[in-house]
Amino acid sequence: MHTTDTIKDTEHHGPSYTLFVIIWAILLVLTGVTVYAAEIDLGFLNVVMALSIATIKASLVTFIFMHLKYENLTFKIMVLMAFAILSIFIGLTFFDTAYRVAV
Amino acid sequence: MSDTVMDKGFFAPKGGSKIMEWLFTTDHKRIGMLYLWAILIFFSVGVCLGLALRLELFAPGPTIMTQQAFNAIFTLHGVVMIFLVVIPSIPAAFGNIFLPLQLGAEDVAFPRLNMFSFWLYIVGGGIALTSLFTAGGAPDTGWTFYVPFSSISTTNVSVAVLGVFVLGFSSILTGLNFIVTIHRMRAEGMTWLRMPLFPWALYATAWIQVLATPILSITVLLIAIERLLGMGIFDPARGGDPLLYQHLFWIYSHPAVYIMILPAMGVISDIIPVFCRKPIFGYKTIIGSSLAIAFAGSLVWAHHMFVSGMSDTAVMVFSFLTFIVAVPSAVKVFNWLSTMYKGSIRPEPPLIFALGFIFLFAMGGITGLVLGSAGTDMHVHDTYFVVGHFHFVIFGGTGMGLFASMHYWFPKIYGRMYNKRIATWSAIIIIAGINGLYFPMYLLGLAGMPRRYYDYLPQYTDLHQLSTYGSWITAMGLVLMFWNLWHGRKHGRVVGKNPWGAATLEWTLPSPPPTHNFDEDPIVTHGPYHYDGLIPEEDAVNESEGDK
Amino acid sequence: MSEHPKDYLGAKMGMWLFLFTEILLFGGLFVLYAVTLQRYPAEFHEASKMLDTTMGTINTIVLITSSLFAALAVTALQKADIKKAKIFLILTIILAGVFLVNKYFEWGAKIGHGIYPGSPDIADWAPGKQAFFALYYTMTGLHGIHIVIGMAVLGWIYWLIEKEKCTPDYFIVLENGGLYWHLVDLIWIYLFPLYYLIA
16 A cells, blocks of 8 residues: 555545555544543533544544545635534524623 | 517427426526526515515504514515515526626536526425414414514424525525635636636635524524424523523524625626626725625624623624624725716616616615614614615615516517616616605614514504605516516517627627527636627617617 | 536535535524533433443444444545445445434433433432433434434435446545545544543
């Protein structure tokens, strides 16, 4: 298997089996890390930590498993836009709920 | 072109069952026509419901219907008009027919998905209407389906929201189809900056359809599972929050008004230069403003909730953000007017409708600022002021945009011309009627008349009656307009390829266009508003008629 | 899709756009989750402890592995190794089934203990804890429906490969099916920590 080469000429062939298995292994390790990290009590940071690791995992899935890394710029911008809009929806809602006078 | 034997173009029967070949067609032009007819049928239903509401409000106290019927009818009027008429109107009907033609493509990117969207539209409409006649009867919640009432109403809300879910899916798939079509199906030489402004407007709209509609889908699904399974997601006693329903609902439904208005703005941007014989003023600015409206429109939803009890911080933030949307909208209006300045203006019917659009949209848009400003909104919130504002923008804006498209593209679709004098008169009557119908609502709202009320105090009687008279004038104008178009389909004067002298690609095709669109793939060498050497065929006709 | 769309990139773009709608569909629920978590952090902490982290972890591993096989299936078909592609696809579907069975036992145990929305047993719980479970059932339920749809779609694609309608020269259907499956995985990657690990 020629892992390094495949990344370059994936335009037509997609990533190799090996790369996928490596990514899969990393995903499993990250799953272990996030489960382990949840045992330590960091208060609110637990949520931040859990979401950060989830986002790393999600990026690996999106860029490698879903081939986004090998798609052209248009696709990447579109994906970015979808996530940006979702974060706007969540973020702006907090202008209400985070500042509500005690219920 | 011979008067007797007319080429039927895409209308020509393909052999086999005529019904089947239309119902299962994948031809974007036929699908567009199916949408158009379905939308016009639902539109007439919605108009009748609206007339009934106005009639009920002609006098205080019970007039022609019960309270429950009134609640059901204003709900139905809203659901039918919003989800079945206005949202699909211009994109699904004229977008389908003319987007591929304007891009120089043979069809949309996914023709069979397009057929599927149409079928979802019909099924969704069917489900929504089924809710009227099944268990519990017609929903009485208003088209907004606010909790907690929608989760406890004994009427058939569950079925109605299921219909809305399906309609949302149909809208999403149309948007998806258009985005891919615009990205991938443009003819050679049709660069992004040579696209007419109608496809640009559809592009901005399609993104809202794809990114905002799923929020509506999940929101109405939550109502359904709330009613069927009692999850308690919006129940404060169980940790829920009814205001979050309003957030979710408006996260979609505010951008949805841009789904409604942007395509109309696109049509107007295409019509005005044609009838002024001048390239559009500020082409790139109009594109930018379409995209800016689509984006900024996603940031402002909570201005529907100023008096709902959400935090004061949110009230200020959303009020501020709301004003941002006014900027690109105004940019468009100024660009249209600048296009007309020193233009060689032909007052043909499509232009009259377009001017009606600008006037009525401005009336609605400016009162939108009154509502967007939190301080003044407190006074007029949930009054007839809001009803007036919304109808000026949507009926006066999108409605006029739809009528303008119908008159603009009619000769392309049928190869014939309607009676232009009658068309002009119908436009004037409708514009006058809309003012008579909705302007009194502003005054009613300022005077404190709440919306969705069955009854009112005697001091509001005069204005309510004025509004009802206006509804009759509008209805007469509509009847005149539709009759004229109906008549023109079969009996109008036969016209050539390009009666208006427009420079976009659909006018290079025969009328009606053939099934396969272009005989050979067009190669585009100039922009969409390049009128050199194009003389409107109608000019000669108008002149000879003037001689008589 | 018996007639081949001429445009490979266009078909893929359409699929990505569809995935955006799925993300936003769940997005509405994530809005609810975020707000409710911010409002009831202590209750969420407490309620989260009641979920079985081991079960959740196993399901995470199952789904990630299933996602791997979906990715491998696409590569195999691109390399014209049809036999391998079919095996990978079958493994993907089997693991999806394992996930559902696991979920069935998990939900079953909870419901058996009277922990479900509207249950009389939890009626006097703190509102935040009730909200946690209302959202838990809604979101994992909707996710479960997506798993079922995904299994059906992948099964259909298997049949297409069998019928040689999805081939090494024309693999977009499998690629799009794979994209859908990865998205289902992606959503679970967020659901897992948000429900099981905030204890």
